[in-house]
Amino acid sequence: MTVQAHEGVKPARKRLFAIDYHTMGPLLALIALCILGFALNSAFISEGNITNLLTRSAFIGIIAVGATFVITAGGIDLSVGSMAAVISGVMIIVMNSAIGAMGVGVHIVLIGCVASVLLGLAAGFLNGFMTTKGKIEAFIVTLGTMGIYRSLVTYFADGGTLSLAFDVRDVYRPVYYGNILGVPVPVLAFAIVAILGWVLLNRTAFGRYCMAIGSNETVARYSAIKVDRVRTLTYVIQGFCVSIATIIYVPRLGSASSSTGVLWELEAIAAVIIGGTMLKGGYGRIGGTVVGAIMLTTIGNILNLTDIISNYLNGAVQGVIIIAAVWLQRGNLANLNPFRRKPTA
Amino acid sequence: MQLLRKIAVLAIGGAMAFSAPTMAQDDTVTIGVSIPAATHGWAGGLNWHASQAQARLQAQYDNIEIVLVTADGPAQQANDLEDLVSIHNIDALVVLPFESEPLTDPVRRVKESGVFVTVVDRGLSQDGIEDVYVAGNNPELGRVSGEYFLTRLGEGDNIVILRGIPTVIDDERFNAFIETIEGSGINVLDNKHANWNRDDGFEVMQDFLSRFPDIDGVWAQDDDIALGVIEAIRQADRVDEMFVVGGAGMKEVIQMVMQGSELIPVNVLYPPAMIATAMDVTVAHFTSNGPVTGEYILGAPLITPENAEQYYFPDSPF
Numbered sequence: 001m002t003v004q005a006h007e008g009v010k011p012a013r014k015r016l017f018a019i020d021y022h023t024m025g026p027l028l029a030l031i032a033l034c035i036l037g038f039a040l041n042s043a044f045i046s047e048g049n050i051t052n053l054l055t056r057s058a059f060i061g062i063i064a065v066g067a068t069f070v071i072t073a074g075g076i077d078l079s080v081g082s083m084a085a086v087i088s089g090v091m092i093i094v095m096n097s098a099i100g101a102m103g104v105g106v107h108i109v110l111i112g113c114v115a116s117v118l119l120g121l122a123a124g125f126l127n128g129f130m131t132t133k134g135k136i137e138a139f140i141v142t143l144g145t146m147g148i149y150r151s152l153v154t155y156f157a158d159g160g161t162l163s164l165a166f167d168v169r170d171v172y173r174p175v176y177y178g179n180i181l182g183v184p185v186p187v188l189a190f191a192i193v194a195i196l197g198w199v200l201l202n203r204t205a206f207g208r209y210c211m212a213i214g215s216n217e218t219v220a221r222y223s224a225i226k227v228d229r230v231r232t233l234t235y236v237i238q239g240f241c242v243s244i245a246t247i248i249y250v251p252r253l254g255s256a257s258s259s260t261g262v263l264w265e266l267e268a269i270a271a272v273i274i275g276g277t278m279l280k281g282g283y284g285r286i287g288g289t290v291v292g293a294i295m296l297t298t299i300g301n302i303l304n305l306t307d308i309i310s311n312y313l314n315g316a317v318q319g320v321i322i323i324a325a326v327w328l329q330r331g332n333l334a335n336l337n338p339f340r341r342k343p344t345a
Numbered sequence: 346m347q348l349l350r351k352i353a354v355l356a357i358g359g360a361m362a363f364s365a366p367t368m369a370q371d372d373t374v375t376i377g378v379s380i381p382a383a384t385h386g387w388a389g390g391l392n393w394h395a396s397q398a399q400a401r402l403q404a405q406y407d408n409i410e411i412v413l414v415t416a417d418g419p420a421q422q423a424n425d426l427e428d429l430v431s432i433h434n435i436d437a438l439v440v441l442p443f444e445s446e447p448l449t450d451p452v453r454r455v456k457e458s459g460v461f462v463t464v465v466d467r468g469l470s471q472d473g474i475e476d477v478y479v480a481g482n483n484p485e486l487g488r489v490s491g492e493y494f495l496t497r498l499g500e501g502d503n504i505v506i507l508r509g510i511p512t513v514i515d516d517e518r519f520n521a522f523i524e525t526i527e528g529s530g531i532n533v534l535d536n537k538h539a540n541w542n543r544d545d546g547f548e549v550m551q552d553f554l555s556r557f558p559d560i561d562g563v564w565a566q567d568d569d570i571a572l573g574v575i576e577a578i579r580q581a582d583r584v585d586e587m588f589v590v591g592g593a594g595m596k597e598v599i600q601m602v603m604q605g606s607e608l609i610p611v612n613v614l615y616p617p618a619m620i621a622t623a624m625d626v627t628v629a630h631f632t633s634n635g636p637v638t639g640e641y642i643l644g645a646p647l648i649t650p651e652n653a654e655q656y657y658f659p660d661s662p663f
Contacts (some may be wrong), residue, residue, distance in 0.1 A: 041556060048581070049555040056548060159383025159392045160662020161543075161569075163597065177580055252547065253576055259385045259542050259569075304552035307535045312511055314538070 025329030026275050026291040033298050033321065041305040051184055053301050054294065055176075058186035059084075059245045061293035063264060064271040065197040066241030068289045069234040070138075071272050072201070074214040074281030077127060077238050078142040081264030082149035087119045087246045088256035089153040092162045104167045109175070112250070116243040123149070124239020128232030146265070154258040164254040176251040186248045190290075193244060198286040200237075210234060214281025271296055274325050288329070295325060374631045375410045377429035378439045379422055380465075380620060382415040383662075385541060386569050387593055390617030390663025391441070398621035402628050409628055419443040423451040430458055437461040437630065439623050445470045445513075461630055465623045467514075477630070478640045479623040481615045483514050484521035485645040489613050490564055490590050491525025493647060497562065497588065500530030504562040505553045507539040507546055507570045518566055518592075534560065539570045546573025554581045561587055568595035568612070575608060584608055593617075594648065594656050595663055603653040612648040614656060617663055619643055 037044035063080050070077045095112040102108065123145070130141045156162060164172070178185050201207035209230045212220040221227050250256070273279055274295060275288025299318050303309065309317060378399070383389040392415060399411045412433045416422035422443050429435045438460050442448035449469040456462045456474050464475040494504065506522070509515040519536070526533075534557050539545040546565060553560065554577060563578075565571035571591030578584055585607075591598050592613045601609045622641065630637045648656050 043556045046555055052551045052555065154383055157389070158662040159389030161386055253543050253573060255543065257386060258383065260544070300548065301552055304537055304549055305556050311508070311536070311538050
């Protein structure tokens with residue numbers, strides 16, 4: 001019992017010695033990446049490019065905030081990419097068919113958004129319920145729903161592409177392309193989701209329960225935490241985040257197909273881990289996740305801005321940078337520092 | 346060989362009589378059609394045209410039975426081929442291989458069991474296996490696109506290229522295009538892979554737009570990419586500066602060409618309907634008195650506002 005309790009305290013103790021590198025690692029990597037980007041092409045820091053970059057990272061970022069909760073509580077959700085695709089598809093179908101009855105207008109978009117949120121919550125609940133009450137491993141449950149959602153969107157689209165009616169697209173367009181006080185709407189949404197996520201994870205009992213369950217489920221259960229309920233809620237939060245991301249995604253191209261959101265689940269999980277959250281659960285960092293998501297998009301952006309690297313090697317460059325970022329984040333740079341005294345604990 | 350097959354039929358037929366009642370009839374011709382599942386727009390069109398042709402041919406001929414199976418990957422397709430032979434006892438196979446290398450041997454084994462084989466689009470890596478080969482023309486798609494760029498642009502004009510998924514198909518299109526415009530003075534600023542995907546097309550084009558202040562033309566090579574590219578150009582408010590050429594013949598794009606769009610003035614055909622051509626030819630082998638074996642390479646014509654109508658299939662998902 002005491003040993004297990006100690007394990008939960010571990011991150012706090014480690015932080016005494018490596019606090020800077022542990023929390024600043026991802027940020028350092030991002031800054032290094034930005035300098036590299038600027039060095040390769042000065043267009044990198046143009047206002048247009050930075051806006052594109054942040055807007056683009058909003059999808060993965062918002063989804064990754066949800067994934068931070070799931071992973072912190074010791075779970076995993078592989079279905080988010082497919083879920084985003086199927087929600088986009090259903091949103092488009094709902095909006096297109098609502099036009100006939102109600103005419104074009106903002107209300108059509110609102111109906112689409114409501115549909116999206118309801119679907120997201122339901123899909124998240126389904127994942128959570130099957131994991132906790134069904135006692136099936138999260139990996140299997142979400143692998144299953146990943147396949148189910150992906151096939152559903154292909155089926156709805158008849159193998160092709162679902163397209164939003166053009167007149168609704170004009171009404172809906174500002175949700176992706178518009179801005180408020182110069183800040184693009186998707187970036188604003190990303191910021192709000194991240195702040196709410198941070199508060200929820202770090203300043204509420206729910207957040208502490210997530211960490212407790214992730215670090216030791218049995219102890220959490222003995223401590224009268226309603227493990228199943230908290231766990232299920234993390235998946236519901238994930239589903240909600242996916243629906244928010246979808247609401248922003250649909251107006252971008254006004255379409256959904258079976259190739260929508262492919263591999264988003266891996267990008268979201270990568271963003272979470274780059275940000276310093278433990279894959280085995282017990283410790284989560286929303287701020288890190290945000291940095292991780294921006295970093296992943298930045299890599300792709302930089303590769304597009306230069307032609308010194310063969311196109312065929314893009315994946316390799318991404319791989320190297322991701323591993324290097326996590327290496328930094330794990331505090332390895334600190335160990336290389338000759339001026340730092342070894343911890344004597 | 347024939348005798349062996351009969352024995353096999355009897356053995357399997359005995360076990361599976363309940364599942365395949367038609368194969369006892371001698372005059373029925375069973376044709377297996379194995380294609381990739383509808384995982385992207387073009388494949389969606391492929392599936393749609395395949396089932397259209399299936400319905401049409403079965404209605405037309407009483408003795409033709411068509412079994413359509415779709416696969417998510419090369420391994421599954423290899424299994425599908427085995428099932429078509431052993432369970433459905435096919436007389437002919439129409440196959441669009443997921444990948445050339447891994448499916449060459451499975452198709453060869455089907456051929457060796459005495460089945461008439463038609464290969465579509467992606468050729469096998471060994472010659473002489475198939476009886477009929479039906480394909481679109483990838484180098485021709487690149488060449489025709491290049492010819493169009495030559496008519497629109499000249500010395501000192503700048504273009505960017507968005508490529509597909511790094512594969513032989515992509516290379517053939519890209520190389521033919523580059524060869525065609527070589528020496529014209531048209532300047533290729535850069536080329537990047539956009540994976541025949543709308544989102545990737547959007548993002549790559551956004552980056553091209555922030556990187557290059559002067560772009561006169563965009564070769565997107567594929568209509569899904571082209572649609573993403575168009576949104577990026579609209580966002581950057583640079584619609585009047587350039588034109589975009591996609592490829593394949595997606596209905597939304599054909600429609601824009603029909604309406605005389607400045608941004609997307611033409612398209613180059615690479616029809617998913619080629620599967621229907623292949624099925625027709627295969628059926629003709631059993632119904633026509635003319636010979637059908639050989640190679641059928643479909644053209645990659647330039648689709649312009651004048652001829653767009655004939656390539657427009659509003660009901661197809663692609």
